[in-house]
Amino acid sequence: MAEHRPVAEHRQPPIESGAPASSTGSTPPTPATGRRPVFLPNELDPTVFDEAFLRQLERLLLLMKAPVRGGLKGGRRSTKRGQSVEFADYRDYALGDDLRQLDWNILARLERLFIKLYIEEEDVTVHLLLDASASMAAGRPAKLLFAKRAAAALGYIALASEDRVVVSALAGRTSRRMPGLRGSGRVFRLLANLSAIEATPGPTDLLTATRHALAGLTGRGIVILCSDLFDPAADRVIRDLAATGAEIIVLHVLAPDELEPDLSGDLRLVDAETGNGVDVTIDLPVLDGYRQRLAAWRDGLAAVAARRRVSYVPLASDLPIAELVFAELRRRRILG
């Protein structure tokens, strides 16, 4: 069983060297008001990450449903017993055990040798898969912007939890993988990386691109896919993600005008990726049909995700990030 830890107090100092001095200690790396231009790196897109947004990024930690086995020592409970301050269990002493772990008090009372076992804390890799297809640029507000902000929020939470964060942009038939980041001091790097992601024109094969990203997946961890899933093979994408055995979170982002289209009359709807057009006369029955299809589509995806223990989160791109992380993801027990 996972153990819920209070998050607010769980601020860890940056481990990696070279981190900005301002990000040490319990002080978040958020620059002070009025000095943001000094602290914001040039490569950071101010339209994506503004100060108010950065201020929200410090509180939460990604919850994992089960302990994972990671690599480096981190802030996340591991299945391994190891070095930490949190007591886990006792076991009989065996030859070769570290005498430092011997429980001297037990020995004194019972004259038996017991080794204290501590919960090992390790890091995990949080893979942020961002759909950078052309369709993500559509909608108002743009889904890609929402996806980047959500990824930044989640990525920051992961960095603050001493997890490793890997960002991959899915476009075309491939994924562009950014270098992994670790430590909350790298948050600006993360933001810069996210800023650099732009929607790629032309068609995107989400399944192939996802597979390409998953091929580079190392170890078990958390995989967060942020996409509008406008792909005929969206369910297979979810299946393939689930097949990795990692903790999968699918953030299904749709723009409000895709949820409730404000269209009417005789239109030729042109696909933003393929350029294919569809002639349709939009009136109320057609809109009702669209809504039904949309609901059925999302229900289908949710069902596929539920069968494979994938967290499927349908979202609207006008949802404030604060509400996403503080309410929506908490409610779904993705964040704690």
Added chain:
Amino acid sequence: MGLLAPLALLGLLFVPAILAMYLLRLRRKETIVASTLLWQGLVADVEANAPWQRLRRSLLLLVQLLLAVLLVFLAARPVVERPAGLARDLVLVVDVSASMAATDVRPNRLAAAKEAAIAALAELPAGGTVSVIAAGRTARIVANATTDLGRVRAAIAGLEPAPVRGDLGDALRLAAALAARSGDAEILVATDAAGPVPDVRLDVPVRVLPVGRGRDNQAIAALAVRSTPSGVGRSLFVSVVNTDLEAAERRLVVSAEGIPIEARDVFLDPQTRTEIVVDDLPEGIGSVEVALLGRDGDAGRPADDLALDDRAWAVVPPVRLRRILLVSEGDPYLETALSYLPGTELYGIRPADYGPATHPELFDLVIFESTLPATLPSRPILAIAPPRSSPLGEVVGTLSEPGIGRLDPGEPLLRYVDLSTVHIAEAKRLVLPDWARVVVPGPEGAPLLYAGSRLGLPTAVLAFEPRRSDLPLQVAFPILVANLAGELMGGGEPPSEPLSPGDPVELTIPEGATGLRIERPDGSVHELVPGTPEARTVTYAATELLGVYTVRPIAAGSSAASPTPTTGPSPTPTAGGSPGTGGSSPSPVPADPTAPGRFAVDLLDVGESTIAPGSPASLEALGRRTGGAGTAPDRPPARDEIWPWLALLALLGLLVEWIVYERDGLARLRRSVASRLERVTAGPAVRGGAAADRSGTSGGGHR
């Protein structure tokens, strides 16, 4: 079914035009969406059920096509044809006489006749012409051979009942003359057929649209104000007729200048005439109004079916001072008797002074006693013991102590006169002229008193001087003198006969006036100015209203001076019965430019008051018999245009088209209203879950 304007069917070209516009609409507006994934499925659905779905999608097109076809059809003026019930040229005679104002059918007979006439126009064949004649006092054409039925209807609707005696014969003759212009004509008469059947024969078929069913009417049939023979008092004579078949009780109210002066309940036997005399009318009144009210005297509610003849007006001639000229050597008896006559002024002159300068034309009566001038004045004359033969009578000798013959008891001059004890010493023997009647016969056929109208002038001749008899000593003398004066001076003004409505009246413009102002019974005022300044009379014909018309002269800027009598030997007024002659001349009858005159317009027509509807068959018998079915073989059919229904359908189609076009908006409106209502009715209890609902909505509603 036919089309009056088939060329309008060219408008069907709009149908392909509308279709073309729909084809053009296929150039759709391009809109970029993130993905057509969901839309594709939707369109596939539409295409899968292509026929029905397409029909549904094209509902607007269908409605518009239908509307276009409907409007084109409407413009083509479709008609339903049926055999015409009337001839091609119709002459419509509408009776507008007084009896058509009867209210036995509501609102009145004329309204019913107009309604029937307008309804009958539906039977007119296509292209048929209609002439409309209003049969009032005279026939009047209000629409002449027009095919414009709207104008005909307006002309019929504009007819008003006139309080006049209708002349249906005149109208029928005019109608026949109009109908004679056509080969296929018919006369349609909308009338109550009350009154006598006109004596005309027409070579045109006549059909009658009968109106009216009641006969309950009592009417004032005659009204006159008469002076008593002596001219002393005035009486009102009213004749009331009951044309109903049942007896009636009515109240007769006489008003003078608006003030009731007499009210009598009269019982009227069916189909009889009752005379009522109201004596001793008050002095100084200008006119009287007689109203025949219901038994309870309620003036507001009509007591019979025709209210028009329940009122009548009479003008009371003004009491005018009359002048008598006595040409005599002096007769105290006669002068005394004459001086006691009311409303008279007695002037005396000696025969020697009598001449043209006396101006006998200024007098209402000239009395010659024992004298006769060479030239008789053109005035009423009483000659007493004429000395010689003259146009007044031939004197053939003298009678000595003539006895009085047998007197006629009905002789008005001898009313209240008792001559049984009169003795005459001497009288002239006269030969009765042919213009006179014997009033007091004498011996051997020689009249002692005769009277008559000589050259239109009342004239009387008394064969003896009163002083040569004992007549002046008896009561009969002043009565006889009064009766003679009354008879010779016309018993006062001749009764002014009431005019019939519509009759023209010639009015004299008094000296010093430039025109006349006529106040009509309804209070309106007409001003009449003669065509030429020297004209002294004007003719006024707008007398269609019943009642009293008051005529006032329009005074000129400066009132003209009254003409003064010429100089010369003049008669003198005799004072208070004292005998004597000589003196100043009377001034002529004063012409007061501001004195109002009056005349009354009354219906007073028993024929129109008899409102019992007559027999339509007898009127139809006046015309030519129609053979067979009455439809000429070449008569076009009657047409009923059905455009109102089509227009209604088109409007309905327009409404449907709008609803179809706006159905999305309407559905959205309905949904928003429904959701608002739901929110209102749900109340604050549900409002707690709104936040969660919102986050669910933003998240897509799938948890």
